[in-house]
Amino acid sequence: MTDLNQLYKKAILEHNRNPRNYGKPESWTHYAEGLNAICGDLVEVYLSIQDGVLETVHYSGESCAIAMASASMMTELSTGLTTVDWQQKFGLFKRLMDKNNAINSFDELGEVNTLVTVKKFPSRIKSATLCWYAVDAAIKGVGTATTE
Amino acid sequence: MTDLNQLYKKAILEHNRNPRNYGKPESWTHYAEGLNAICGDLVEVYLSIQDGVLETVHYSGESCAIAMASASMMTELSTGLTTVDWQQKFGLFKRLMDKNNAINSFDELGEVNTLVTVKKFPSRIKSATLCWYAVDAAIKGVGTATTE
Amino acid sequence: MLREQFPGLNVQVHGKPLVYLDNAATAQRPQAVLDAINDYYLNHNANIHRGVHALSESATVLYEQARVSMAKLINAPTMKDLIFVRGCTEGVNLVAQTFVRNRLKAGDEILISHLEHHSNIVPWQILCEQTGAVLKVIPMNQLGELELDDLDQLINEKTRFMSVVHVSNSLGTINPVKKMVQAAHDKGVPVLVDGAQATPHIKVDVQDLDCDFYTVSGHKMYGPTGSGVLYGKTEHLNSMPPYHGGGEMISKVTFESTVYNAVPAKFEAGTPNIAGGIGLGAAAEFILAAGIDKISARDHQLRVYTEQALKQVSGLSIIGNAKEKSPVFSFVIDGVHAHDIGTIIDHCGVAVRTGHHCTMPIFQYYGLAGTCRASLAFYNTEQDVDVLVESLLKAKTMFQ
Amino acid sequence: MLREQFPGLNVQVHGKPLVYLDNAATAQRPQAVLDAINDYYLNHNANIHRGVHALSESATVLYEQARVSMAKLINAPTMKDLIFVRGCTEGVNLVAQTFVRNRLKAGDEILISHLEHHSNIVPWQILCEQTGAVLKVIPMNQLGELELDDLDQLINEKTRFMSVVHVSNSLGTINPVKKMVQAAHDKGVPVLVDGAQATPHIKVDVQDLDCDFYTVSGHKMYGPTGSGVLYGKTEHLNSMPPYHGGGEMISKVTFESTVYNAVPAKFEAGTPNIAGGIGLGAAAEFILAAGIDKISARDHQLRVYTEQALKQVSGLSIIGNAKEKSPVFSFVIDGVHAHDIGTIIDHCGVAVRTGHHCTMPIFQYYGLAGTCRASLAFYNTEQDVDVLVESLLKAKTMFQ
Ligand SMILES: Cc1ncc(COP(=O)(O)O)c(C=O)c1O
Ligand SMILES: Cc1ncc(COP(=O)(O)O)c(C=O)c1O
Numbered sequence A, B: 001m002t003d004l005n006q007l008y009k010k011a012i013l014e015h016n017r018n019p020r021n022y023g024k025p026e027s028w029t030h031y032a033e034g035l036n037a038i039c040g041d042l043v044e045v046y047l048s049i050q051d052g053v054l055e056t057v058h059y060s061g062e063s064c065a066i067a068m069a070s071a072s073m074m075t076e077l078s079t080g081l082t083t084v085d086w087q088q089k090f091g092l093f094k095r096l097m098d099k100n101n102a103i104n105s106f107d108e109l110g111e112v113n114t115l116v117t118v119k120k121f122p123s124r125i126k127s128a129t130l131c132w133y134a135v136d137a138a139i140k141g142v143g144t145a146t147t148e
Numbered sequence C, D: 001m002l003r004e005q006f007p008g009l010n011v012q013v014h015g016k017p018l019v020y021l022d023n024a025a026t027a028q029r030p031q032a033v034l035d036a037i038n039d040y041y042l043n044h045n046a047n048i049h050r051g052v053h054a055l056s057e058s059a060t061v062l063y064e065q066a067r068v069s070m071a072k073l074i075n076a077p078t079m080k081d082l083i084f085v086r087g088c089t090e091g092v093n094l095v096a097q098t099f100v101r102n103r104l105k106a107g108d109e110i111l112i113s114h115l116e117h118h119s120n121i122v123p124w125q126i127l128c129e130q131t132g133a134v135l136k137v138i139p140m141n142q143l144g145e146l147e148l149d150d151l152d153q154l155i156n157e158k159t160r161f162m163s164v165v166h167v168s169n170s171l172g173t174i175n176p177v178k179k180m181v182q183a184a185h186d187k188g189v190p191v192l193v194d195g196a197q198a199t200p201h202i203k204v205d206v207q208d209l210d211c212d213f214y215t216v217s218g219h220k221m222y223g224p225t226g227s228g229v230l231y232g233k234t235e236h237l238n239s240m241p242p243y244h245g246g247g248e249m250i251s252k253v254t255f256e257s258t259v260y261n262a263v264p265a266k267f268e269a270g271t272p273n274i275a276g277g278i279g280l281g282a283a284a285e286f287i288l289a290a291g292i293d294k295i296s297a298r299d300h301q302l303r304v305y306t307e308q309a310l311k312q313v314s315g316l317s318i319i320g321n322a323k324e325k326s327p328v329f330s331f332v333i334d335g336v337h338a339h340d341i342g343t344i345i346d347h348c349g350v351a352v353r354t355g356h357h358c359t360m361p362i363f364q365y366y367g368l369a370g371t372c373r374a375s376l377a378f379y380n381t382e383q384d385v386d387v388l389v390e391s392l393l394k395a396k397t398m399f400q
Helices: A002-007 A010-017 A065-078 A083-096 A107-120 A122-140 B002-007 B010-017 B065-078 B083-096 B107-120 B122-140 C031-043 C054-073 C088-103 C122-131 C177-186 C234-239 C274-290 C292-310 C338-346 C360-366 C382-398 D031-043 D054-073 D088-103 D122-131 D177-186 D234-239 D274-290 D292-310 D338-346 D360-366 D382-398
Strands: A030-036 A042-050 A053-060 A144-147 B030-036 B042-050 B053-060 B144-147 C082-084 C109-113 C134-138 C159-165 C191-194 C213-217 C228-232 C250-253 C258-260 C316-319 C328-333 C353-355 C371-375 D082-084 D109-113 D134-138 D159-165 D191-194 D213-217 D228-232 D250-253 D258-260 D316-319 D328-333 D353-355 D371-375
Touching: A002 A107, A002 C338, A010 A065, A010 A107, A030 A122, A042 A065, A042 A122, A053 A065, A053 A083, A053 A122, A065 A083, A065 A107, A065 A122, A065 C338, A083 A107, A083 A122, A107 A122, A122 A144, A122 C338, A122 D054, B002 B107, B002 D338, B010 B065, B010 B107, B030 B122, B042 B065, B042 B122, B053 B065, B053 B083, B053 B122, B065 B083, B065 B107, B065 B122, B065 D338, B083 B107, B083 B122, B107 B122, B122 B144, B122 C054, B122 D338, C031 C054, C031 C274, C031 D031, C054 C082, C054 C274, C088 C122, C088 C159, C088 C191, C088 C213, C088 C228, C109 C122, C122 C134, C159 C177, C177 C191, C228 C234, C250 D360, C274 C292, C292 C316, C292 C328, C292 C382, C328 C382, C338 C353, C338 C371, C338 C382, C360 D250, D031 D054, D031 D274, D054 D082, D054 D274, D088 D122, D088 D159, D088 D191, D088 D213, D088 D228, D109 D122, D122 D134, D159 D177, D177 D191, D228 D234, D274 D292, D292 D316, D292 D328, D292 D382, D328 D382, D338 D353, D338 D371, D338 D382
Parallel strands: A030 A144, B030 B144, C109 C134, C109 C159, C159 C191, C191 C213, D109 D134, D109 D159, D159 D191, D191 D213
Antiparallel strands: A030 A042, A042 A053, B030 B042, B042 B053, C082 C228, C213 C228, C250 C258, C316 C328, C328 C371, C353 C371, D082 D228, D213 D228, D250 D258, D316 D328, D328 D371, D353 D371
16 A cells, blocks of 8 residues: 555645645635536635735635645645746646656655655546646636646 | 248249239329338339229339239239238238248238248348338328338 | 356456446446357447348347347337437437427426436536526435425426436435326326436336336446437337437438438437447346346345445445435545545455536535445445445544 | 458358458457457446546546547547547537537528438438528539539538538548538538548548548447547537537536536537447557558459459449549349349358448439449458359349
8 A cells, every 4th residue: 555655645634634725715816716527526716916926825625635735735835926936836746747757756846746646546636736727727817727 | 042042933033024013004093102211122002992992903113023023923912802801911921921930821822922931031021021011001091111 | 146247346456356336337247248249249240220141130130139128128018119329318318309309498397306417417408508498306305315295386387398317326316206207297297217227226117107218328237338228108209300310210311301210210320339239138138137126135135234334434424315225325434535535445446436426416415525435236245345344444544 | 461350250151151241331340349348348347537446547548548549540639629429420410410500590501412321411401400401412423423513613602511421331432522621611611521431441631631520430440339439620629519418528517507528528428338439449559550551552452353353244333433432332233133132142151231321312313222232341352252253143143
């Protein structure tokens, strides 16, 4: 069960139990929902963007530990970034989650790298990427992100 | 090739070459077409019925030797019969052509019995029965008989 | 033993023997079904219905015998009342578009139930959009049973059609469809019964149910993927316009006009899934030989055993506790999300489904995004259930 | 040798070795296709797309890889432009109902050709009946080629859609569809190409053809029955409403409203023919490995040989003598009806088709009820052709 233990390593379970920036904030400037068509999971993200900077990033929704931890880590990583920088990190994250390569980590992603094992569980990759696609949709002003 | 030679025995080839009562007559009282959906064959039958008696029975159309011979023999057998008697012979013919029994002949069918081998060629049974169904349709005032 | 006839059960998953508890998604097939498919491809490989040559003739006989077997399985009055389709979904869509569509005007009502699979919801929503008709829903209760007290009010003078599921794929509930058909017929409303989950588990008798249409999904009843039948009453099938245009469904084509073939050919345009149909016939014969009563009895044993066994997992709640149900267990566990359970127990060889099981409205009712669903078949064993329980306990431990 | 990979050829018919010349009706399948089907049922038996467990994951991968293989075979820009369907017939009906139907008003025109299979006639007749549109037909000539001189007049401001066959199943004619697509596009008319008989014989490149839709029939290209794909340009597929409602084609369902899934899932409601799709992928890989150019070259050899060989049968006329044609021979023999020929040569082991081959209008043009059709594939041999000729001579003798 090494892969499995890797997948559910402490850091991830901890984020799952104590998600950061969880819950609907009092105000926001950008919003989107992310829908996982396969499992019906729904996350909602709430951003406050000022002068191109992600001042706050919150999310809500009930989902699996992978999605929860990924969202939690993502909000921590994203807060304070410019949208341009955020896009760059999103690009790196997509590469990290791409099962067709063997990349293990990107320095720029910090704790988010603990999610790398997810790519060994192809049916779960969408759990990890859902909140990221939702933030991307929110920044772009699109209301819904769906994973196919 | 015994079965095959049986199927195409002399009497049948002879009727095919010299079909009786073939061609559209000058007048008739009842008409129907018979359509073989599988192969697209079409026969047309023309009956003159007076006081419940089949005075004349003609047919036209281009079809295989089995259908031609069957139609030719049928017209010979049918001419002069009451429609009630005809229905009875039609019933016997259907039983003769039923591949699920081993009946070899019915005295009442005369030369038509030479078609019995057709039932060993299930895909051809409809060739043999088409003109019969067409006459049945014509008697009943239905314009078209189709074999499914 | 029957189980040994299912070769797909003999695989290893992550180094563990497979424990297949995803039968409601698709069943395993007995060797006889695979043999029938291979026999067609090896010994009778030809197109059907239109050939005079021997292979075409024998392929046609095999295909039509399969129709006879299916007619026997669901006690249809004649094989001609059965149309081969890809599965239940195609069956429902076919009826919506060819039987119901012409009868609808804006404001008319279609009645379904809260327990429906998306396949018995979305075709009606599309139809409502096309016609201005309105979708009405028979409510459910906490047990996962339909609330039928107000059925007589729900079926009113605007109701044009009712379409209800026989056995719920998510909760296992067996609905009293015979009674429901009667209530609808009392008001002159025709009824389709979605039997996707019924034929693998219980006796189906379409004449006794007196339903107007019945859909069967081949891949759920131990048959091939891409196979199924739609049963319809003769008078309906005869009066319906065709669905697909194409070969086989016509008697005569000119550019000016076309004469359609008789039922069932009228609804079977194009080359069908010949191997699939033949395999489905073998699946029907398998069930007939095994005995559906024996299968139902075994289902009951497994249901009782599993209910008991799952009590060992604290924090586990079974969603759907209908009195009449097939061995389907939708459940949630406090503190562990369904997908995480699914992933973890998969590593113990246990195959279950997680999510909404194509029945989102059911889980909206329960306020859940989804569940874990263990769905059993007669070939599952008590040991399978034990491995499930063990693996669930492991999942809980990981999340402690 | 490639022929040895086709186990269905090794059967005896009436005690004679099978000479299978009915490939245009349905082809034989290579062992690799049967292996792919069995591998799915034995080692990956699960439903696709919706599962987290290992079998479901690997079944999904196999199914989606098949889509990739098919995209490669016809050079689609992306696998997402391919929708799995039961066969060509379903593909044409899907396009008629979801793409064309909404664009039509009474008096608009649909243009097809005189060489069409019923599957590319009847769906348009049904659509015309539904909408009041009018069916127009590109004429043919004695050689069995389309008369394209007046194509520019036939495509006029009322034309909303053109649907034409790539390769005729009855006569073998290979139509210049690239040129025809261009002519239609010049007037802004979208085009469907019916490729049922093309993928087994010639290189198909949907991007080079620039057609809007292309239909492929799996069972004609050495794949399983009940399989096929519809290719559509991305922008069309995205703009079209769904066809069947059901599972898999949605992202979110409530009773009030439903959000559809992205293409191609939007068009793939319900459990598909999983084994069939996977087998079709194997058929595509088979063709890619064998080399379609080699297959076409072998077709040409067989065509030349057969044309010569049939000259030995006096009174035999080949119907359809297009310059560009695949190895399909429709013929009649003076004094012997096609069905009688079919029955007699069947007893020599020779499987041909007789009748109208689902193209009644072609034979109305020739004033014939039908023909005998010998349709060859690359795995046929010169000896097969010799047996055909011998058996035809026997048939003639019997009728003397
Ligand atoms: C209750 C129910 N109805 C309909 C369907 C759809 O059946 P199919 O997959 O044969 O299209 C399913 C299965 O997914 C089902 O469980
Ligand atoms: C030219 C042509 N178009 C369409 C079809 C129909 O294809 P399918 O059998 O896959 O529905 C056929 C085969 O019968 C064909 O030959």
